[in-house]
Amino acid sequence: KKMASKIRVVLRPVKSIVVRFCPFESNVESTRKFLGCINHKKIQATNRNCEVTADVRHDGSEPLVDVMFVDGDRLIMKGANLTTIEMLTALGSRCNAKDLKEEQKSKKKST
Amino acid sequence: APVAKMAALRGGGAPWRRGWLPALQLVRHGSKAVTRHWKAMHFQRQKLMAVTEYMAPRPAIPPCCLAPKKEKVEEDNGYARLLRRQVEEAFRDNRMIAVCQYNSMPGEDMVLMRHYLRKHNIEVKFVLNEIIRPMLSQSKYKNLLPLFVARNILLVSPETKVKEMLRVLKGVPQINLLGACIDNTILSRQGVENFAKLPSLEAAQGQTVGALALLPSQTSSLLQGGSAHLTALLDEHIRRLQAGETGSPDESAPAQSSG
Numbered sequence: 026k027k028m029a030s031k032i033r034v035v036l037r038p039v040k041s042i043v044v045r046f047c048p049f050e051s052n053v054e055s056t057r058k059f060l061g062c063i064n065h066k067k068i069q070a071t072n073r074n075c076e077v078t079a080d081v082r083h084d085g086s087e088p089l090v091d092v093m094f095v096d097g098d099r100l101i102m103k104g105a106n107l108t109t110i111e112m113l114t115a116l117g118s119r120c121n122a123k124d125l126k127e128e129q130k131s132k133k134k135s136t
Numbered sequence: 137a138p139v140a141k142m143a144a145l146r147g148g149g150a151p152w153r154r155g156w157l158p159a160l161q162l163v164r165h166g167s168k169a170v171t172r173h174w175k176a177m178h179f180q181r182q183k184l185m186a187v188t189e190y191m192a193p194r195p196a197i198p199p200c201c202l203a204p205k206k207e208k209v210e211e212d213n214g215y216a217r218l219l220r221r222q223v224e225e226a227f228r229d230n231r232m233i234a235v236c237q238y239n240s241m242p243g244e245d246m247v248l249m250r251h252y253l254r255k256h257n258i259e260v261k262f263v264l265n266e267i268i269r270p271m272l273s274q275s276k277y278k279n280l281l282p283l284f285v286a287r288n289i290l291l292v293s294p295e296t297k298v299k300e301m302l303r304v305l306k307g308v309p310q311i312n313l314l315g316a317c318i319d320n321t322i323l324s325r326q327g328v329e330n331f332a333k334l335p336s337l338e339a340a341q342g343q344t345v346g347a348l349a350l351l352p353s354q355t356s357s358l359l360q361g362g363s364a365h366l367t368a369l370l371d372e373h374i375r376r377l378q379a380g381e382t383g384s385p386d387e388s389a390p391a392q393s394s395g
Contacts, residue, residue: 048315049283057285058285061239064239064240064310078309081312083326
């Protein structure tokens with residue numbers, strides 16, 4: 026079983042991440058752990074320009090993770106029924122896919 | 137083959153040959169013991185393997201019929217007791233307790249933040265969830281229970297300097313204020329921000345007193361209005377009479393009736 030803090034995500038293609046949750050609800054644990062993990066030194070070091078904001082509300086809304094990518098894409102993860110590891114792997118896989126696309130594009134441009 | 141063996145075991149015959157090994161050992165089909173293909177075991181070996189197969193031990197009484205095992209109550213660790221006592225003290229002695237989520241922060245930032253908060257007499261305490269949760273569920277702070285998942289810190293203070301605390305926390309993006317308990321009132325983040333915008337206690341008291349005193353003062357001025365007006369008019373009349381005596385004897389203006 027993988028530990029959530031061991032998953033490495035490269036945040037280069039990410040512009041900003043907004044984590045919205047209501048701490049008095051009971052389904053926010055995975056979202057809060059997700060927030061704790063992406064604030065880790067190593068993941069933050071992959072992209073210093075990526076802003077991570079935490080939006081703490083008290084309106085009974087669901088926990089939400091809103092990721093804006095550099096190329097305009099948006100990823101919304103509703104954390105009420107997701108685990109931390111699932112959210113991290115989903116984000117990580119999308120980031121890797123975008124990185125690959127970028128590399129291919131830059132290779133095409135150079136050749 | 138058995139005939140040859142019996143011939144080897146027979147003692148009689150030539151006096152120097154007691155027993156001899158058969159020169160030829162008959163081998164069927166030319167295959168050896170260890171083969172690359174699967175070879176069927178000798179029948180006796182098959183029987184032995186079938187007899188000595190592993191059979192899982194079945195409990196004499198099925199487990200559902202037994203009385204359920206009572207969970208062992210864990211001994212209270214001395215260290216856990218100490219931490220719990222510290223947290224109880226913190227809850228008892230301080231008017232303001234703010235709960236924040238702690239995401240890992242660089243060390244120097246942490247030290248700076250602690251320094252700034254210390255200047256306003258706010259102390260930073262790291263808490264462990266497994267100690268706080270049972271303590272809270274037994275005390276009156278039950279509604280703070282869902283806050284304590286993931287890493288948290290407590291900012292405790294005997295005074296309620298919320299504005300300064302919010303200012304310091306705004307400069308630190310890795311600490312997120314979740315909620316607070318100020319003067320035994322549980323507030324969410326919006327509640328804390330509203331609390332910061334409130335005027336100080338003295339100003340609020342002055343405003344209340346002023347608002348309360350407004351109506352009775354209006355009533356008293358209304359009640360005294362009539363007699364005050366009459367007094368003023370009579371004073372004016374006297375003044376004019378005196379002025380009329382000293383000057384030309386003019387007809388005195390008739391005293392106007394009050395009201």
